[in-house]
Amino acid sequence: MICPMCGKEMEPGYVSGWTYSGFSLWQAKALGFGVDWYTKDNKETERLRKAGWGGEVKIDGFRCKDCRTLVLQY
Secondary structure, eight states: OBOTTTOOBOEEEEEEEEOOSSSOHHHHHHHTOEEEEEOTTSSOEEEEEEOOTTSEEEEEEEEETTTTEEEEEO
């Protein structure tokens, strides 16, 4: 994929994160942890990805090391 910011080739991969800290796994699942998108004015939110059984969230995408741009596919 070509970077929309600088025009260089991007590398495929994923963003990974843990969605609970100080919670047991069943608490994290019960609370519905995941990754959310928020508009800058906080008027809208959207759940992009729910946490998996390990508490980890992975979102596929592409990274440009040169201009530090991410393009994510959820």
